[in-house]
Amino acid sequence: MELPIQLLEELESVPGFSASDFTEAHRQVPPTSIRMHPLKAPVHYGENLDAVPWCNAGRYLPERPLFTVDPLLHGGAYYVQEASSMFLDYILRSVYPEPEGLRVLDLCAAPGGKSTLLASFLDERSLLISNEVIRNRAGILGENMTRWGYKNAWVCSNDPKDLGKMQGYFDLIVVDAPCSGSGLFRKDERAIAEWSPENVQLCAARQQRILHDVLPALKEGGCLIYATCSYSPEEDEQIMDFLAAQFPLESVPVTVQDDWGIVRVTSAIHGINGYRFFPHRLRGEGFFITVLRKASGETAMPLPKFKSVHARQMAVQIDRFLEQDSYLLLPAENNQFMAIPAGMEADYHYLKQFVYLRKTGITVGGPGPKEWIPEHDLALSVDLRKQLQTVELDLEQALLYLKKETFATPAGAVKGWNLVTYKGLGLGWIKVLDNRINNYLPKNWRIRMDIDWETIL
The missing domain is CATH 3.40.50.150 (Vaccinia Virus protein VP39)
Structure with missing residues (x-):
C-alpha cells in the first residue's frame, strides 16, 4: 500500500503523527468492530469480546465474519461500525x-x-x-x-x-x-x-x-x-x-x-x-x-397549528401489535399507516413544510379485504408486543426466510400471521395457509448471495 x-x-506538523508508525499501521489488517443494540442484542451477547473504550455498546471482533449470513444483523441486534x-x-x-x-x-x-x-x-x-x-x-x-x-x-x-x-x-x-x-x-x-x-x-x-x-x-x-x-x-x-x-x-x-x-x-x-x-x-x-x-442567534420558530390526522378507528387494529399505547397513527402512501410518538404530530406537520419525509416513525401496515396486513417495519420495532404469535427459526430456516426461499412450515406455526424470530429477535412475517406459507419479507431486503451451506451450518 x-x-x-x-x-x-x-x-508531519500534526500532533500525534509519526510517518513510520502511520505507514506500518497501514500494512496491518484493520480491526472489525460492532455496536450492539441496547434492547435487541441477545443476553450476554458480546461479553467475551474486547470492549471499545469510549463506547459501552462497542465490541471488537477477533476477525471479520461473513455478516450477510448472520440473522442477528438482519434483525438489528448490532450495527457494524468503525470503532x-x-x-x-x-x-x-x-x-x-x-x-x-x-x-x-x-x-x-x-x-x-x-x-x-x-x-x-x-x-x-x-x-x-x-x-x-x-x-x-x-x-x-x-x-x-x-x-x-x-x-x-x-x-x-x-x-x-x-x-x-x-x-x-x-x-x-x-x-x-x-x-x-x-x-x-x-x-x-x-x-x-x-x-x-x-x-x-x-x-x-x-x-x-x-x-x-x-x-x-x-x-x-x-x-x-x-x-x-x-x-x-x-x-x-x-x-x-x-x-x-x-x-x-x-x-x-x-x-x-x-x-x-x-x-x-x-x-x-x-x-x-x-x-x-x-x-x-x-x-x-x-x-x-x-x-x-x-452562543447566540436563532430561537426556535413556533410550530404550526394543525388539524390532527390521527386515525383513531384504525388505531384499534394496531393495539394488538404495539406494546406502548403512547402513539399516534397517521396515514401514509398506498393505504398504509405509520405510528409516531404521541405529542410529535406538530413536528410532523412542521417538517413536511420543508423536507421530504421518506420514513416517518414505524410503518405498521394497512387494512386488507379481510384483515390487517402488517408491514415489515412493524416486525423490527422495539415496541412490538411480546404476546404475539411467534415462530422461532433455526439458522437454516432463518437464512432461507431471509433469502425469500421456500421452506417447510416451522413447528409451532399456527394458521394466519406469525412473527418469525431467530434467538428471540423478530425477522419479519409469514402467513400460514392450509398447504403452504407465504413469506412477507420485502423483495429488496432478501439475501442475494449464494450460501455455502456446509460451511455455514
Missing part, C-alpha cells in the same frame, strides 16, 4: 448527561452508523431526523433505521439548504461531512487512488457550503458536532476556524483518557478543540471530531 507522499508531508466513529457516543454522554426532549439532525446520515447510535442514546421524548441527500443512499439509510426499530427516528432526503430554513428548530446537529476519505485508506485502497490535494480542497469547499447552509437550523445554545474520516487539516482544524469565524460558535471541550490514544488538537486561529484518531495509536481508523455550542 503506497500512501500519498503529499499527505504524509502535510501531516473510532463510536467516539460520538462518548461526546453525547459528556455533553448531554440527561438527554430529554431533544430535536436532533444527523445531516449526512447514510448508511446509518451515527444515526443508529443517536437513536440508542436519545430518550423517547426526543426526535431524530436522519437526512441523506443522495436518494439511493437514503434508501439504505431507511433500511438500517428500520432494523434499529425506533418510532422517534425519521428519515428525510433533502439538501442542507432546505433544512437550514427551519430556523432554530434543532437542539443538536451532527455533520459527518463528505470528505476525501484518507482515514479509510486501510479499509478501502480505492480511496488512495482517488485522493489528491485538489480533491481535499474540493471537499473542504463543499464542507463549508454544507455547514453554512444548515447552521441557521441550530437554535441558540444548541450544539454542532462536526466529523470527518479525513486526516487533512484543510477538512478538520481549518474547518473549525472557518466555523468560529463565520458563526457565534464556542468550543465545547470533553475530557478523554490518556490511555485511549486519542490526540487532542486545537485550531490555529480560534483555538477550537478537536480530537484526532490515528490507526498507529489506537484500534480504529482515521477520524476527526469536534463539538461547538451556538
Whole structure:
C-alpha cells in the first residue's frame, strides 16, 4: 500500500503523527468492530469480546465474519461500525448527561452508523431526523433505521439548504461531512487512488457550503458536532476556524483518557478543540471530531397549528401489535399507516413544510379485504408486543426466510400471521395457509448471495 507522499508531508506538523508508525499501521489488517443494540442484542451477547473504550455498546471482533449470513444483523441486534466513529457516543454522554426532549439532525446520515447510535442514546421524548441527500443512499439509510426499530427516528432526503430554513428548530446537529476519505485508506485502497490535494480542497469547499447552509437550523445554545474520516487539516482544524469565524460558535471541550490514544488538537486561529484518531495509536481508523455550542442567534420558530390526522378507528387494529399505547397513527402512501410518538404530530406537520419525509416513525401496515396486513417495519420495532404469535427459526430456516426461499412450515406455526424470530429477535412475517406459507419479507431486503451451506451450518 503506497500512501500519498503529499499527505504524509502535510501531516508531519500534526500532533500525534509519526510517518513510520502511520505507514506500518497501514500494512496491518484493520480491526472489525460492532455496536450492539441496547434492547435487541441477545443476553450476554458480546461479553467475551474486547470492549471499545469510549463506547459501552462497542465490541471488537477477533476477525471479520461473513455478516450477510448472520440473522442477528438482519434483525438489528448490532450495527457494524468503525470503532473510532463510536467516539460520538462518548461526546453525547459528556455533553448531554440527561438527554430529554431533544430535536436532533444527523445531516449526512447514510448508511446509518451515527444515526443508529443517536437513536440508542436519545430518550423517547426526543426526535431524530436522519437526512441523506443522495436518494439511493437514503434508501439504505431507511433500511438500517428500520432494523434499529425506533418510532422517534425519521428519515428525510433533502439538501442542507432546505433544512437550514427551519430556523432554530434543532437542539443538536451532527455533520459527518463528505470528505476525501484518507482515514479509510486501510479499509478501502480505492480511496488512495482517488485522493489528491485538489480533491481535499474540493471537499473542504463543499464542507463549508454544507455547514453554512444548515447552521441557521441550530437554535441558540444548541450544539454542532462536526466529523470527518479525513486526516487533512484543510477538512478538520481549518474547518473549525472557518466555523468560529463565520458563526457565534464556542468550543465545547470533553475530557478523554490518556490511555485511549486519542490526540487532542486545537485550531490555529480560534483555538477550537478537536480530537484526532490515528490507526498507529489506537484500534480504529482515521477520524476527526469536534463539538461547538451556538452562543447566540436563532430561537426556535413556533410550530404550526394543525388539524390532527390521527386515525383513531384504525388505531384499534394496531393495539394488538404495539406494546406502548403512547402513539399516534397517521396515514401514509398506498393505504398504509405509520405510528409516531404521541405529542410529535406538530413536528410532523412542521417538517413536511420543508423536507421530504421518506420514513416517518414505524410503518405498521394497512387494512386488507379481510384483515390487517402488517408491514415489515412493524416486525423490527422495539415496541412490538411480546404476546404475539411467534415462530422461532433455526439458522437454516432463518437464512432461507431471509433469502425469500421456500421452506417447510416451522413447528409451532399456527394458521394466519406469525412473527418469525431467530434467538428471540423478530425477522419479519409469514402467513400460514392450509398447504403452504407465504413469506412477507420485502423483495429488496432478501439475501442475494449464494450460501455455502456446509460451511455455514
